[in-house]
Amino acid sequence: METVERRVLVVEDERAIADAVAARLRAEGFRVEVVGDGPGAVAAARRIPPDVIVLDVMLPGFDGLEVCRRIQAERPVPVLMLTARGDETDLLVGLAVGADDYMAKPFSMRELAARVHALLRRADKVATAASIKRLGDLEINQAERRVLRGGVEVHLTPTEFDLLVHLAGRPRTVLPRERLLADVWGWADASGTRTVDSHIKGLRRKLGADLIRTVHGVGYALEVDR
Template sequence: MEPTERRVLVVEDERAIADAVAARLRAEGFAVEIAGDGPAAVEAARTGRPDVVVLDVMLPGFDGLEVCRRIQAERPVPVLMLTARGDETDLLVGLAVGADDYMAKPFSMRELAARVHALVRRASKISSVGEKTPSAIRLGDLEINQAERRVLRAGVEAHLTPTEFDLLVHLAGRPRTVVPRERLLAEVWGWADASGTRTVDSHIKALRRKLGADLIRTVHGVGYALEVDR
């Protein structure tokens, strides 16, 4: 379990849902703050500096996508986005503005807590990366600078979310090798089950949009492979 000082900001305008999520996360050892609209969420993220944000898409004031855009512009923070519709367009836009993961309502409190724990672990791992990290991976026209967490393809920089970057690095560590979606979930997201394979698919789509549709090959029913020269 993560230390008690880990802070989670829950942004949800339906008070019953917000209270239920907050209660579960407090039981998991997190300190939790609740915001009920877009402007309040941005201010709470600025002043409270949470370790993770659980963010509903539909909010008064301005929506969760704008909240995510604004808080990520000030300070990178892991965001778990909640959506009632599960609409693919909303999901891709959410990933583009800096969300790391998403869950469609209705959701399991157990699964939500597990995903928040996984985001905290991944953020801690990223912040502890030191000089041991290889400075760069070069595969064809793809260059990944792990120390600076920057990616270029054909000399053009692509701005990736933390999850997109970690997913790309994982695939780049085994180029042209098909990696099952379940393995990606376990090793990139830190999930113990395979209930979120659509999350992998959405992040792959975001990587293709930012780096080129030819970069990652789909092996239907299995997983994905990075298609670049060694």
């Protein structure tokens, strides 16, 4: 279990849900702050700053997608988005602006807590690796969580970075989508493979379409020299 020093920012305008989420996360040992609108969320993220954010999509002021976009532009932080809608467009847009995981309401508090723990474990695992990996014209600084291609720095979301690090660990090796989902996201089942696909699209958009090869029906491989 994470220590009490880990901070979670809960952004939810439905008071009953916000209180229930906060109570569960406090019981897990987290320090929790709750805000109920978009501008308040951005201000709180600057003031705390949080180790992870649980963020509702529908908010007063401006929505969770805009909150995520603004926060990630200033400082990469793991984000778990919540929504009452099952629209796949929301999922894809949320991932594009920097969300790492996604849960639809109604949801299990136990599952939400498990997802928060998984996000933090993944961030911690990458942060402990202080090496700089160079593959072709790609440079990955794991300690500083920075990526350069051709000498130009590229801004990645926390999950995009973790996914790239995982692919770079075995360059030119095809890794199944289900394995990526388990190793990077910590999911035991294959229900979120479209989440993997969306993050791969994000990496290609930012780093170049030639970087990652798709093996249809199997998975993905990082196409760089060892």
